[in-house]
Amino acid sequence: MKPVEIAKGIYNVGVIDWNIRDFHGYSTHLGTTYNAYLIVDEKVALVDTVKKEFSDHLIHNIARVIDPKKIDLVVSNHTELDHSGGLPRVMHRIGEDKPLYVSKMGKKNHARHFPQQWNYQPVTSGDVLELGKRSLTFLETRMLHWPDSMFSYCKEDGVLFSSDAFGQHYAGQEMFDDVVGDAIMPHAKKYFANILLLYAPLILKLVDQVVAMGLDIKTICPDHGVIWRKDPMKIIDAYVRWSKQEENRNKAIIIYDTMWHSTEEMADAIAAGVAEAGALARPMKLREWDRSDIMTEVLDAAAVVVGSPTLNNGLFPTVADILTYLKGLKPKNKIGAAFGSYGWSGEAPKLIHDALAEMQFNLIDDPLKIQYVPQEDGLEKSVELGRKIGSAILGKG
Ligand code: FEO
Numbered sequence: 001m002k003p004v005e006i007a008k009g010i011y012n013v014g015v016i017d018w019n020i021r022d023f024h025g026y027s028t029h030l031g032t033t034y035n036a037y038l039i040v041d042e043k044v045a046l047v048d049t050v051k052k053e054f055s056d057h058l059i060h061n062i063a064r065v066i067d068p069k070k071i072d073l074v075v076s077n078h079t080e081l082d083h084s085g086g087l088p089r090v091m092h093r094i095g096e097d098k099p100l101y102v103s104k105m106g107k108k109n110h111a112r113h114f115p116q117q118w119n120y121q122p123v124t125s126g127d128v129l130e131l132g133k134r135s136l137t138f139l140e141t142r143m144l145h146w147p148d149s150m151f152s153y154c155k156e157d158g159v160l161f162s163s164d165a166f167g168q169h170y171a172g173q174e175m176f177d178d179v180v181g182d183a184i185m186p187h188a189k190k191y192f193a194n195i196l197l198l199y200a201p202l203i204l205k206l207v208d209q210v211v212a213m214g215l216d217i218k219t220i221c222p223d224h225g226v227i228w229r230k231d232p233m234k235i236i237d238a239y240v241r242w243s244k245q246e247e248n249r250n251k252a253i254i255i256y257d258t259m260w261h262s263t264e265e266m267a268d269a270i271a272a273g274v275a276e277a278g279a280l281a282r283p284m285k286l287r288e289w290d291r292s293d294i295m296t297e298v299l300d301a302a303a304v305v306v307g308s309p310t311l312n313n314g315l316f317p318t319v320a321d322i323l324t325y326l327k328g329l330k331p332k333n334k335i336g337a338a339f340g341s342y343g344w345s346g347e348a349p350k351l352i353h354d355a356l357a358e359m360q361f362n363l364i365d366d367p368l369k370i371q372y373v374p375q376e377d378g379l380e381k382s383v384e385l386g387r388k389i390g391s392a393i394l395g396k397g
Contacts, residue, residue: 001014001015001016001033001061001173001175002061002064003038003061003062003064003065004175006037006159006219006221006227006229007157007159007219008157009039009040009041009134010037010038010039010040010154010157010159011037011038011040011065012035012036012037012175012221012227013036013037013038013046013058013061013062013064013065014033014034014035014036014037014050014058014061014223015033015034015036015050015054015057015058015061016031016032016033016171016172016173017031017032017033017034017051017054017171018031018171019031020032023169025291025292026169026194026195026290026292027290027292027293028169030169030170030171030172030187031169031170031171032169032170032171032224032225033170033171033175033224033225034049034050034051034054034082034083034223034224035048035221035222035223035224035225035227036048036049036050036058036083036086036223037161037221038062038065038066038071039131039134039136039154040065040066041131041132041133041134042131042132042133043072043073043130043131043132044066044070044071044072044073045071045072045073045074045075045129045131045136046062046071046073046074046075046090046094047074047075047077047136047152047161047221048075048076048077048083048084048161048163048223049074049076049083049084049085049086049087049090050082050083050085050086051081051082051085051086052081052085052086052088052089053085054086055085055086055088055089055090056089058086058089058090059089059090059093068090068093068094069093069094069095071090071094071098072098072099073098073099073100073101073121073129074087074090074091074094074098074099074100074101075100075101075102075129075136075152075161076100076101076102076106076110077106077149077150077151077152077161077163077223078103078106078109078146078148078149078150078163078164079102079106079109079110079113079146079148080146080164081113082223083163083223084110084113084114087100087110087114087118088114088116091116091118096116096118096119097119098119099119099121100118100119100120100121101121101123101129101136101138102120102121102122102123102148102150103122103123103124103138103140103142103148103149103150104122104123104124104148105142105147105148106122106148106150107120107122108148109146109147109148123138123150124138124140125138125139125140125150126138126139133156134154134156134157135154135155135156136152136153136154136161137152137153137154137155138150138151138152138153139151139152139153139209139210139213141163141165141202141206142202143199143202144163144164144165144196144199144202144203144206145164145165145195145196145199149163149164149165150163151163151165153215153217155215155216157218157219158215158216158217158218158219159218159219159220159221160215160217160219160220160221160232161221162220162221162222162223163222163223164195164222164223164224165196165203165222165239166188166220166222166228166235166236166239167188167191167222167223167224167225168184168187168188168190168191168222168224168225168226169187169190169191169224169225170184170187170224170225170226172226174226175226175227176226176227176229176230177226177227177228177229177230177231177234177235178229178230178231179226180226184225184226185238186296187225188225188235188238189238189242189296189299190292190293190295190296191224191225192238192239192242192299193242193292193295193296193298193299193329194292194295194296194329196239197242197295197299197329197330197331198328198329198330200242200243200244200245200330200332201243203239203240203243204240204243204244207236207239207240217232217236218232219232220232220235220236242299242300245299245331245332245333246333247300248300248301248302248333248334249280249300249301249302250278250279250280250302250393250394251279251280251281251282251297251300251301251302251303251393252270252271252274252279252280252281252282252301252302252303252304252305252335252386252389252390252393253281253282253284253294253297253298253301253303253304253305254267254270254271254274254281254282254283254284254305254306254307255284255286255294255304255305255306255307255319255322256283256284256285256286256306256307256308256319256339256340257285257286257287257307257308257309257316257318257319258285258307258309258341259309259311259316260309260341260373262309262341262370262372262373262374263307263308263309263339263340263341264283264285265341265373265374265379265382266307266339266340266341266368266370266374266378266379266382267283267285267305267307267339268283269374269379269380269382269383269386270283270305270307270337270339270382270383270385270386270389271283271386272383272386273382273383273384273385273386273387273388273389273390274303274386274387274389274390274393275386275390276383276386276387276390277386277387277388277389277390277391277393277394277396278390278394279302279303279389279390279393279394281386281390282297284297286316286318286319286321286322287318291321291322291325294322295325295326295329298326298331298334299331301334302334302335302393303334303335303336303337303389303392303393304326304331304334304335304336304356304361305336305337305338305339305389306319306322306323306336306337306338306339306352306355306356307319307338307339307340307349307352308340308348308349308351308352309340309341309342309348310340310341310342310343310345310346310347310348310349311348313345313347314347314348314351315348315351315352316348319348319352323352323355326359327355327358327359330359331359332360334359334361334362335361335362335363335364335389335392335393336356336357336359336361336362336363336364337356337363337364337365337367337368337385337388337389338350338352338353338356338363338367338368339352339367339368339369339382339385340352340367340368340369340370341369341370341371341372341373341374342369342370342371342372343371343372346369346371348369349367349368349369350367350369352367353366353367362392364388364389364392365385365388368381368382368385370382
């Protein structure tokens, strides 16, 4: 990716990772980018770096704008290695003694990642770094999504360097919201559902804080994906909506796995029942769908129905996986139900039911379990469960 000028003297010098398909368990069907930003003023600043293996590419991009040795300081908005992995190469190239601005927690976290004794300059919210005509104001955003996360804001240009927030795993040469258009929103939604959902209460507080500070945000520069320059409020408003988790659509996601198709037949029958009641249903078989794509559907589903065969007196492994993942991300305001076929012991539906109860889902029925292959009565019970779920979604249950 060639350096792209975002505002006069501010460049994205990051890189495109076209071929990554698994980002620590998150499916990146289109790849991603690691954005890094160069601010050329009386002082030259680099905001964030890239994954270690792209370090040389980053330095090459910087060199297309300015001699990398002219960089006076680096800001590292959080320590995760997709943005800090390039620090050793960058610091070695620009001078190991150059200041490295991090949050206080960032200093501790960087020191736990890198043995180098860099010239750390810890900052807190409200601290201002003068660059010349421009300045950077720091805003700590703890746990969004790391303990050391912070934003850096250039008030003179209205540019917010937002670290991972407002990002998307999207690789393309068209790096602005106005160029990609609404096609970017599903990627932003998936990113939110899988990385930020559990921090939803903190996001709502942060948005209130930013509004109270009266920041005039013209451009949001995240560390992944497109830059929001046409309508930065569009992604901020979406984050507020997604964080509130109040706008569930009239749909049920039926997540299941199956050994001999019996639990699958139940899933399809439940989906038919949901549709009969007038709501939407989408069965998602776990070995065919990536957990991160399922989670995206869960974000605005009114009901989450989970089914598993019983294997070795317990859950099918993929079902245990998705329950662990769901529990961690803390989806709220969901109707829930559990089901599954079994051979002789039949523990799985109850285990799912208990897991959903622990997540405070509104469970509308006892777990539905059917021995071996569902016959006509078993399928009718499954359809009936679907009807109850559909009615509950539509507020008639
Ligand atoms: Fe928290 Fe993109 O790293």
